[in-house]
Amino acid sequence: MGCDCAGMMTRREMIQRLVTGATGSLLVWTFPALAAEGEDPRDRPLYAYAVDTTRCIGCCACMRACRAENDVPDGCFRTWIERYRVRANGEVLVDVAAGDDHVFEEDPVPDTVKAFFVPKLCNHCEKSVCSQVCPVGATYETPEGVVLVDQKRCIGCGYCVQACPYGTRFIHPTKHYADKCTLCYHRISRGELPACVLACPKGVRIFGDLHDPESRLSTMLKQRRYRVLKPEMGTHPKCYYLDLDFEVV
Amino acid sequence: MRSPSEPPESGPPPDYRHAYPVFLIMGGLLVVALAVRAWLVPETFGEFGYYRGAALDEAKVRTSRYLGRQACAECHDDVAALHAKDAHGSVECETCHGPGSAHVEDAENVLPRADRQQDCLVCHRRLDARPGSFPQIDRDEHFRLVGVTNAATACVRCHSGHEPLFMNKDLRTARLHPLIHACGDCHLGRQDQTLKQPAGHPQIFQCSYCHADVSASAAKAEHHAIACTTCHLFIKENAFSGRIVRDTDPRFCLLCHGQADFRSQDGPPLITWPGHLADVSEETPDPTRACVDCHQDQIHDLFEKEVSHGL
Numbered sequence: 001m002g003c004d005c006a007g008m009m010t011r012r013e014m015i016q017r018l019v020t021g022a023t024g025s026l027l028v029w030t031f032p033a034l035a036a037e038g039e040d041p042r043d044r045p046l047y048a049y050a051v052d053t054t055r056c057i058g059c060c061a062c063m064r065a066c067r068a069e070n071d072v073p074d075g076c077f078r079t080w081i082e083r084y085r086v087r088a089n090g091e092v093l094v095d096v097a098a099g100d101d102h103v104f105e106e107d108p109v110p111d112t113v114k115a116f117f118v119p120k121l122c123n124h125c126e127k128s129v130c131s132q133v134c135p136v137g138a139t140y141e142t143p144e145g146v147v148l149v150d151q152k153r154c155i156g157c158g159y160c161v162q163a164c165p166y167g168t169r170f171i172h173p174t175k176h177y178a179d180k181c182t183l184c185y186h187r188i189s190r191g192e193l194p195a196c197v198l199a200c201p202k203g204v205r206i207f208g209d210l211h212d213p214e215s216r217l218s219t220m221l222k223q224r225r226y227r228v229l230k231p232e233m234g235t236h237p238k239c240y241y242l243d244l245d246f247e248v249v
Numbered sequence: 250m251r252s253p254s255e256p257p258e259s260g261p262p263p264d265y266r267h268a269y270p271v272f273l274i275m276g277g278l279l280v281v282a283l284a285v286r287a288w289l290v291p292e293t294f295g296e297f298g299y300y301r302g303a304a305l306d307e308a309k310v311r312t313s314r315y316l317g318r319q320a321c322a323e324c325h326d327d328v329a330a331l332h333a334k335d336a337h338g339s340v341e342c343e344t345c346h347g348p349g350s351a352h353v354e355d356a357e358n359v360l361p362r363a364d365r366q367q368d369c370l371v372c373h374r375r376l377d378a379r380p381g382s383f384p385q386i387d388r389d390e391h392f393r394l395v396g397v398t399n400a401a402t403a404c405v406r407c408h409s410g411h412e413p414l415f416m417n418k419d420l421r422t423a424r425l426h427p428l429i430h431a432c433g434d435c436h437l438g439r440q441d442q443t444l445k446q447p448a449g450h451p452q453i454f455q456c457s458y459c460h461a462d463v464s465a466s467a468a469k470a471e472h473h474a475i476a477c478t479t480c481h482l483f484i485k486e487n488a489f490s491g492r493i494v495r496d497t498d499p500r501f502c503l504l505c506h507g508q509a510d511f512r513s514q515d516g517p518p519l520i521t522w523p524g525h526l527a528d529v530s531e532e533t534p535d536p537t538r539a540c541v542d543c544h545q546d547q548i549h550d551l552f553e554k555e556v557s558h559g560l
Binding site for chain 1: 291294297298299300301304305307308309310311312313314315317337339340341343344347348351367370371372374375376377378379380383
């Protein structure tokens, strides 16, 4: 079948162009961020967190501060401390501070050859699984790299709770939305430290800006050995553990 | 229907009226779609990414409850100054006392946490997972040593929470001892994390290694049962840490020898400091005197020789 109207659009072509144009303008209309250009993301802070596990004394002051600052409901944790105890036969025992006071008791384990505390919290992943699975866009990463939950938008389906490889999320028992560590977003956006960092008596928890090469966090990461939790999950966590032992997962 | 490739025929203009309903339906669907979208997609959604932009500001508006030590020092500058100099200087006020905002709203609302043993033991109970350099006690063992009979005695009866070491000097200048105290000082680059000294390891951390004369005299003196580190606290802060109590406040001795209603008479001999000063002084009691001015022989000979660092 020949075509003698060279240079003119066929109906198919016109529909294709119309659809492409409409989709494009609809996308830009929906997400103005796609059209934003010229802004250098390095001008903004990129908040991250480090945990110096060699200094932690397991006093759980961070947990108490977090609860008081953020009204964390009983039985739920935005941050917690795990105690690792390795026995002579290689057996690894892990427990958390039990009871209402969140205090570690002595509870000796025979033949312990190595023991240490590991504070845990949301890793504020660069490629956060939780925000990828959220069906309504309620979990998101702020321009400063903090992973937050939009409490008005969350429908409490719990996909993110299941998806998080670090177990840092929970469904709020009375308000029924997904809740988690916010890195005390209300505090850090005013230049204050997160409550857990402030309350830690031993300087275990280090909060800072990765884009600022002079920040204590950046210096620490240059000078110290560190690793992240579960790197094989591909989540690129921004919570760095200094001198962490391999037993910790 | 004609194919567009067919040449146009002459005759009346083509009649598209049959297509109007299609356009109407399509237009109607578009309006419905836009209306549904406007209803479903919240305002500011997509401003910064696939989320509601306004949520960022909503997350920022909350007030802080932990205010930091500067806020506490605005009213309690005297306590803050004492606290900053002592061993708890790195500990924020609110770590023990609870959030400052609660105290600002209601002055009575402050945790007197140190009144309870538990609140000191939260950090200082001996736990195998705590770093060995951090000061820790077994409460029962500690009470037995200092002769405390009532197991419920609060730590603050002897130790001030703000000045736990009763140190008058600046912490950095008071720590002058050049001893080696951490594995990492010899085993360079290794963290001091081992719980127990490995079997067969030479006993390099004995005080008598360098201070043979002192420890020999201490073995004969009345305090012979007490470990050197009971008085000479070696809190690892750096390679040159260690605290010598000789020139410090006489209250240090009163930690064990001060009269108190919770103490039995079977423990160490008990005195009250002003009473004791009045008893022994013929003239006006001088409160700046140190216990060791008179009682050195009950402790050990003074260390005078050059240390031989033969490690």
